[in-house]
Amino acid sequence: MLTILDSVDAYIYLKDTQGRYLFANRPVRDMWHVDMDGVIGFGDERFFDSTTVANIRLNDRRVLDAGEILRSEETNVVVTTGKRSVYQSTKLPLHREDGSIYALCGISVDITERKVAEEELRQYKDHLEELVDQRTGELVLARDAAEAANRAKSVFLASMSHELRTSMNAILGFSNMLRKDQMLLPEQRENLDIINRSGEHLMALINDVLEVAKIEAGRVQLECVTFDLGNVVRDVSDMMQVRAQEKGLRLIVDQSSEFPRYIQGDEARLRQVLINLLGNAVKFTQQGGVTLRLATRENTNQHLLIEVEDTGIGISPEDQQKIFEPFVQVANSASHAGTGLGLTITKQFVQLMGGSIAVESTPGSGSIFRLDLLMDAATEAEVVKATAIEKGHIVGLAPNQPEYRILIVEDQPENQLLLAKLMADIGFPVKLAGNGKEAVNLFQSWQPHLIWMDRRMPIMDGIEAMKCIRELPGGKDVKIVAVTASAFKEQRDEMLGAGMDDFVRKPYRFNEIYECLTRQLGVQYVYAGVSEAELEPEAKLTPQMLAVLPSELSLALRDALESLESERIAEVIKQVASYDESLQKILSKLVANYNYPSILTALKMTTQERRS
Numbered sequence: 100m101l102t103i104l105d106s107v108d109a110y111i112y113l114k115d116t117q118g119r120y121l122f123a124n125r126p127v128r129d130m131w132h133v134d135m136d137g138v139i140g141f142g143d144e145r146f147f148d149s150t151t152v153a154n155i156r157l158n159d160r161r162v163l164d165a166g167e168i169l170r171s172e173e174t175n176v177v178v179t180t181g182k183r184s185v186y187q188s189t190k191l192p193l194h195r196e197d198g199s200i201y202a203l204c205g206i207s208v209d210i211t212e213r214k215v216a217e218e219e220l221r222q223y224k225d226h227l228e229e230l231v232d233q234r235t236g237e238l239v240l241a242r243d244a245a246e247a248a249n250r251a252k253s254v255f256l257a258s259m260s261h262e263l264r265t266s267m268n269a270i271l272g273f274s275n276m277l278r279k280d281q282m283l284l285p286e287q288r289e290n291l292d293i294i295n296r297s298g299e300h301l302m303a304l305i306n307d308v309l310e311v312a313k314i315e316a317g318r319v320q321l322e323c324v325t326f327d328l329g330n331v332v333r334d335v336s337d338m339m340q341v342r343a344q345e346k347g348l349r350l351i352v353d354q355s356s357e358f359p360r361y362i363q364g365d366e367a368r369l370r371q372v373l374i375n376l377l378g379n380a381v382k383f384t385q386q387g388g389v390t391l392r393l394a395t396r397e398n399t400n401q402h403l404l405i406e407v408e409d410t411g412i413g414i415s416p417e418d419q420q421k422i423f424e425p426f427v428q429v430a431n432s433a434s435h436a437g438t439g440l441g442l443t444i445t446k447q448f449v450q451l452m453g454g455s456i457a458v459e460s461t462p463g464s465g466s467i468f469r470l471d472l473l474m475d476a477a478t479e480a481e482v483v484k485a486t487a488i489e490k491g492h493i494v495g496l497a498p499n500q501p502e503y504r505i506l507i508v509e510d511q512p513e514n515q516l517l518l519a520k521l522m523a524d525i526g527f528p529v530k531l532a533g534n535g536k537e538a539v540n541l542f543q544s545w546q547p548h549l550i551w552m553d554r555r556m557p558i559m560d561g562i563e564a565m566k567c568i569r570e571l572p573g574g575k576d577v578k579i580v581a582v583t584a585s586a587f588k589e590q591r592d593e594m595l596g597a598g599m600d601d602f603v604r605k606p607y608r609f610n611e612i613y614e615c616l617t618r619q620l621g622v623q624y625v626y627a628g629v630s631e632a633e634l635e636p637e638a639k640l641t642p643q644m645l646a647v648l649p650s651e652l653s654l655a656l657r658d659a660l661e662s663l664e665s666e667r668i669a670e671v672i673k674q675v676a677s678y679d680e681s682l683q684k685i686l687s688k689l690v691a692n693y694n695y696p697s698i699l700t701a702l703k704m705t706t707q708e709r710r711s
């Protein structure tokens with residue numbers, strides 16, 4: 100029995116009612132480096148420090164005096180040598196036959212190591228929680244900073260676009276208006292055309308930059324409507340065909356029979372993607388051609404596969420990684436006009452549409468851009484027919500139209516004037532207000548039928564003015580149209596939700612303003628037929644005209660046109676003036692419209708005539 104007790108991995112001992120040891124097994128004796136004689140008859144003070152002795156005594160008394168059984172009591176002990184340990188002890192009383200207690204039996208286990216491990220674990224866990232807390236804190240900070248940056252970007256975007264569009268509205272609007280003046284000298288008209296073309300180009304650039312910023316600020320919302328994809332492909336390829344032919348390139352559309360005609364999606368953005376890819380393919384190809392391949396693929400979903408392949412200059416493997424980044428134009432393209440934003444926008448749109456884009460290219464032989472888009476097919480019946488039909492420009496009101504009073508609320512004098520002129524052109528009486536407050540007063544005194552309401556103005560903005568007017572007598576009947584310079588098309592819903600009747604974005608085309616009057620007041624117009632001069636302003640170049648040029652100059656002109664380098668072309672055309680000024684003007688006009696082929700054809704005929 101004693102041997103068994105000695106071999107157990109625990110301290111087992113008996114104490115009498117005075118706390119003196121009656122027995123201690125081997126592990127106890129080994130710990131204290133004593134034999135049985137060194138234990139029996141001794142109390143705990145021989146082995147432990149005084150605090151420990153006091154604690155042990157308290158526990159022992161509960162057993163010896165009250166007959167309690169203590170289970171798994173944890174006690175911190177310090178032995179006389181100073182070593183600290185933790186014991187887990189079970190102590191029970193031993194009874195005589197008469198029930199009185201004569202001894203205590205104790206079993207203790209040293210759990211110091213376990214405690215240390217537990218403590219380490221606890222600290223580790225606390226630290227882990229601390230780490231998680233810290234990391235979460237950092238993430239929250241980063242998220243807040245990103246959100247703040249995005250908000251700042253959106254605000255910047257909104258105000259930048261407002262500034263830029265407001266000014267562009269005046270520039271494009273007035274140059275357009277001046278162009279209609281019949282008294283203009285040809286040179287003045289050309290200058291105006293340049294202002295207008297540059298303005299349009301600038302506007303396109305602003306739109307691109309804003310588009311990228313909008314995507315980055317997470318403000319782009321894709322539209323989802325049913326549309327005629329076949330039409331989009333035809334429009335875009337027709338447009339590109341012209342550019343391709345100018346450069347003597349073939350443009351082939353290779354469409355599989357499964358490629359759908361009607362789908363659901365964002366028509367404008369898909370059109371933009373196709374224009375960007377085909378535009379680049381034509382731009383970076385000098386010989387051969389461009390193929391637009393249209394097919395489908397089916398796994399669990401239906402996909403559209405669109406490939407644009409060219410036989411152009413190609414893109415090196417390193418550059419293929421970079422071209423989708425904003426403002427990147429790789430070395431090979433330095434001489435070409437562009438912003439380096441087209442592919443960035445393309446990729447972002449494609450990703451927003453849930454698709455992917457990839458490029459494969461061999462420098463010197465060409466490139467293939469591949470799109471894979473998820474497709475939602477649709478039927479013809481679902482296609483919403485586009486209603487806007489370009490009718491040519493408006494010259495006046497149709498007979499028997501009522502006269503409508505128009506109030507223009509706009510703080511920018513240039514834009515005030517532009518709208519006022521547009522209204523005066525169709526003979527409507529106009530009054531001007533420079534802010535919302537003036538608008539409210541004028542509404543009361545003059546009772547206009549329609550109000551063009553700028554969104555942002557000092558003193559009282561457009562929305563507030565509209566709300567005040569709506570509260571006044573007759574305020575619910577007057578048509579109020581928001582005219583905003585916002586970059587966000589989404590603002591339309593916001594404006595209509597706030598109580599506006601309609602919405603026009605700056606810069607506007609004049610017809611957009613006039614069409615809005617038709618929508619809101621039912622105004623009808625007389626449209627001008629397109630004048631012959633406008634239709635064929637450049638049809639006057641004949642091979643005979645070119646015959647006045649010396650053959651070196653004709654050759655130089657041909658080479659310049661074939662090089663497509665606009666400065667070189669301009670240089671040669673300048674020299675034409677000393678032979679024939681009107682010929683120089685005609686050539687300039689043709690070049691401005693990129694109609695190089697007709698000059699080249701005429702040049703070829705002149706050379707043939709010379710030879711024969």
Ligand code: ADP
Binds near residue numbers: 409428437440441
């Ligand atoms: P941009 O054409 O306005 O410069 P993009 O973002 O559309 O800007 O294209 C970025 C660059 O990628 C181009 O400047 C050109 O270097 C290269 N690139 C794009 N498409 C082609 C192509 N089809 N062939 C060769 N290079 C291309």
